[in-house]
């Protein structure tokens with residue numbers, strides 16, 4: 247028992263003895279004791295009243311020092327209060343530091359509650375998204391960011407990828423939006439201004455397209471002269487000593503021409519995004535044509551088998567679909583030694599449509615597979631110059647596939663063969679009876 251409590255009991259004992267003594271002196275002991283106890287109780291009630299008043303408004307009122315056991319109780323409350331205030335101050339400092347740092351962020355950060363209502367946003371939320379503070383707090387975010395891609399992404403619950411939308415305040419600005427779920431059904435929306443990045447990408451694309459376009463004409467002239475010289479560079483012709491360099495120049499200029507054509511094709515695919523004309527592409531007929539062309543080029547070098555589901559067509563951009571199929575078929579022929587097998591399949595199941603080219607060719611080491619669709623990526627640069635490939639075929643396939651909501655899957659084993667599968671979404675399926 248603490249010293250204060252011991253003192254309190256001593257005080258109570260002395261108080262009762264005093265009133266007992268008065269009772270004995272003047273008679274009516276019980277009455278005197280009752281009065282003494284009531285006074286004691288009244289004093290305690292007064293202390294409880296003071297404490298409860300202070301608890302209601304600890305910032306305005308001062309706690310008295312108190313006496314007896316109350317001195318101890320008041321001191322403990324004062325200590326608790328001081329600790330609380332210090333904790334509160336620390337929290338306030340943290341919150342203001344957090345607010346200052348998020349205000350300095352160039353990205354818009356919006357906190358959504360479990361119903362998709364705005365709970366908080368930073369300064370960039372005003373400049374990038376046009377939110378107003380405090381009027382927009384509590385508003386449904388989809389009422390303020392009205393783009394359908396955002397609404398469906400928010401509703402989907404699948405936040406694995408970022409989306410791109412125009413800014414609600416100026417459609418020339420592009421925003422990359424990421425949604426991060428946290429806590430219990432709360433979400434954080436982070437929007438970044440990627441307009442500058444987009445402009446640079448566009449400039450790069452324009453530059454490559456313009457440069458390729460400008461190179462086309464001089465190269466056509468050079469090739470024209472080279473072809474004429476090649477005709478003269480025969481065993482009996484005047485350019486006979488130049489046979490080998492002229493043939494080499496013809497080969498290299500043809501390669502350069504192919505690279506320029508592929509660069510232009512890639513630039514066209516990239517600039518087509520969203521604006522291209524899509525139609526029903528009759529895939530089985532197209533594949534028959536492409537396989538016949540491949541057979542004509544390779545002669546009897548490979549056995550090429552085609553299995554295409556009749557009536558299974560795709561809604562897409564004809565030239566892009568043709569590029570996808572022909573690049574993969576040509577690659578299979580190019581990277582499969584004579585006597586190999588090439589299988590081309592076009593089919594669908596309940597989940598999607600698939601185009602697969604499997605070959606029994608040289609195969610690709612696993613470490614190269616993730617980089618194959620990069621522009622000019624070569625597994626074996628020396629082979630590259632021998633095969634005359636442009637190094638752009640798979641980049642074209644990847645971009646064209648992305649336009650159709652598809653993706654490329656590559657599996658391969660060295661010396662066994664490779665399999666390239668294009669996955670197309672089911673909504674592009676068009677069946678003709």
Ligand code: ADP
Nearest residue numbers: 577578581609624625635636637638639640664
């Ligand atoms: P390229 O014009 O060189 O064929 P691609 O972009 O079409 O360019 O292909 C990139 C690289 O991927 C090729 O250089 C080649 O090394 C590899 N590759 C593509 N298809 C196959 C295949 N069917 N078998 C083996 N390697 C392949």
